[in-house]
Amino acid sequence: MTLTTDTAELAGLADLPLRDELVGAKPYGAPQLDVAVALNVNENPYAPPSKVRSSFEAAIADVAKHLNRYPDRDAVALRGALADYLGFGLDYERIWAANGSNEAMTHILQAFGGPGRTALTFGPTYSMYPEYARNTHTNFVEVPRTATFDIDVEAAVAAIAEHKASVVFIANPNNPTGTRVPLSTIEAICARSEAIVVVDEAYQEFTHYPDDSALSLLGEYPRLVVARTMSKAFAFAGARVGYLASSKGVVDACRVVRLPYHLSDPTQALALAALKHADLLLAQVSQLAATCQSTQRWLRDLGLDVPPSQANFALFGPFDDAHAVWEALLERGVLVREVGPLGYLRVSAGTPDEMAVFRFALQDVLHPESTPTPLAESTSTSGEIPADDAPSDTVVEDESGASWAGALWTKIKRRDW
Numbered sequence: 001m002t003l004t005t006d007t008a009e010l011a012g013l014a015d016l017p018l019r020d021e022l023v024g025a026k027p028y029g030a031p032q033l034d035v036a037v038a039l040n041v042n043e044n045p046y047a048p049p050s051k052v053r054s055s056f057e058a059a060i061a062d063v064a065k066h067l068n069r070y071p072d073r074d075a076v077a078l079r080g081a082l083a084d085y086l087g088f089g090l091d092y093e094r095i096w097a098a099n100g101s102n103e104a105m106t107h108i109l110q111a112f113g114g115p116g117r118t119a120l121t122f123g124p125t126y127s128m129y130p131e132y133a134r135n136t137h138t139n140f141v142e143v144p145r146t147a148t149f150d151i152d153v154e155a156a157v158a159a160i161a162e163h164k165a166s167v168v169f170i171a172n173p174n175n176p177t178g179t180r181v182p183l184s185t186i187e188a189i190c191a192r193s194e195a196i197v198v199v200d201e202a203y204q205e206f207t208h209y210p211d212d213s214a215l216s217l218l219g220e221y222p223r224l225v226v227a228r229t230m231s232k233a234f235a236f237a238g239a240r241v242g243y244l245a246s247s248k249g250v251v252d253a254c255r256v257v258r259l260p261y262h263l264s265d266p267t268q269a270l271a272l273a274a275l276k277h278a279d280l281l282l283a284q285v286s287q288l289a290a291t292c293q294s295t296q297r298w299l300r301d302l303g304l305d306v307p308p309s310q311a312n313f314a315l316f317g318p319f320d321d322a323h324a325v326w327e328a329l330l331e332r333g334v335l336v337r338e339v340g341p342l343g344y345l346r347v348s349a350g351t352p353d354e355m356a357v358f359r360f361a362l363q364d365v366l367h368p369e370s371t372p373t374p375l376a377e378s379t380s381t382s383g384e385i386p387a388d389d390a391p392s393d394t395v396v397e398d399e400s401g402a403s404w405a406g407a408l409w410t411k412i413k414r415r416d417w
């Protein structure tokens with residue numbers, strides 16, 4: 001297991017004239033650990049298929065010829081392709097793209113937040129929002145959600161007025177709960193406030209009704225911003241592409257605050273190639289959504305509390321000592337996320353094999369006396385992930401009929417992974 005972020009490196013900061021609000025701050029991010037089964041950052045677990053990889057290679061070969069030149073500063077072709085992907089009659093002038101939706105949403109605070117202004121959200125929610133605020137010298141307020149992680153419209157409107165919030169962030173589906181609020185809630189907040197309302201739909205493609213999106217409200221509310229990303233459903237996290245859809249005015253404000261040439265030519269070219277193959281890259285989304293639903297049912301059957309998630313992850317708990325459960329899973333080669341309400345953990349939807357190992361591992365941690373031993377029956381010893389481009393809907397079996405998950409679990413039990 002290798003820890004790639006060494007926080008010890010931060011020790012030297014004590015000698016530097018750091019901004020007061022950064023003293024003691026740690027870099028954001030889940031641990032990046034070399035584990036057998038990584039289910040901690042809500043990625044799509046399926047690598048791009050070979051046809052898409054060939055397009056990526058051709059795109060990179062093409063941009064390599066002119067890397068001496070700066071890229072298109074306004075990323076017009078990419079923004080046009082993103083508008084076509086979203087539909088809803090959008091064109092490139094109403095789309096903004098950046099290195100992940102984290103950067104795109106930071107542009108919103110650079111433009112509409114700042115000293116003396118306030119950003120507001122409804123927690124528990126995505127833990128980067130306060131960091132965007134801190135980095136842009138914007139005050140930050142978190143208003144609690146209801147017990148079922150809904151947003152009470154009256155309380156929301158009152159809080160936005162009380163704090164004179166300039167920008168409101170609503171993750172929908174919410175991270176880390178996976179729960180959704182209805183569009184009527186978002187519409188009411190837009191209608192009854194002057195704030196820029198950012199609806200962060202990072203996980204929208206996984207929801208039961210992906211077209212039931214705040215994009216449908218854009219025509220009515222010029223201060224509404226819908227944030228999307230290619231990091232999750234699109235299986236493109238490594239390329240770093242996120243984007244916003246809003247009014248032309250909001251996009252123009254983002255163009256003012258962005259650094260020049262912020263999106264590299266390789267990034268733009270790869271994203272254009274990815275969008276041409278949207279069908280292939282999104283091919284496993286419904287399977288992952290179904291995996292998320294079956295995982296929730298299974299966790300509930302274990303007696304755990306699981307908010308109804310429509311994303312590609314599920315929050316589960318409560319545990320007296322969630323960190324101990326997290327560590328015990330890690331010892332068994334399974335990395336989940338410690339995030340959200342006290343006592344809870346979050347697991348992402350992985351491949352069927354990964355989920356099988358997750359189930360074995362969690363049962364082994366919680367109920368060691370009743371852990372199934374299907375893997376002891378396994379005759380495969382390789383534990384290698386089959387080098388197969390086409391993901392299957394079921395646990396992969398090798399020629400002997402042994403499952404990959406089974407073989408891996410056997411290795412994990414022997415602490416040999």
Ligand SMILES: Cc1ncc(COP(=O)(O)O)c(C=O)c1O
Pocket residue numbers: 041042099100101102103126171174175200202228229230231237241242
């Ligand atoms: C709710 C939410 N919004 C935004 C992001 C940021 O995604 P990216 O910067 O990769 O586009 C994430 C990533 O985990 C997320 O969970």
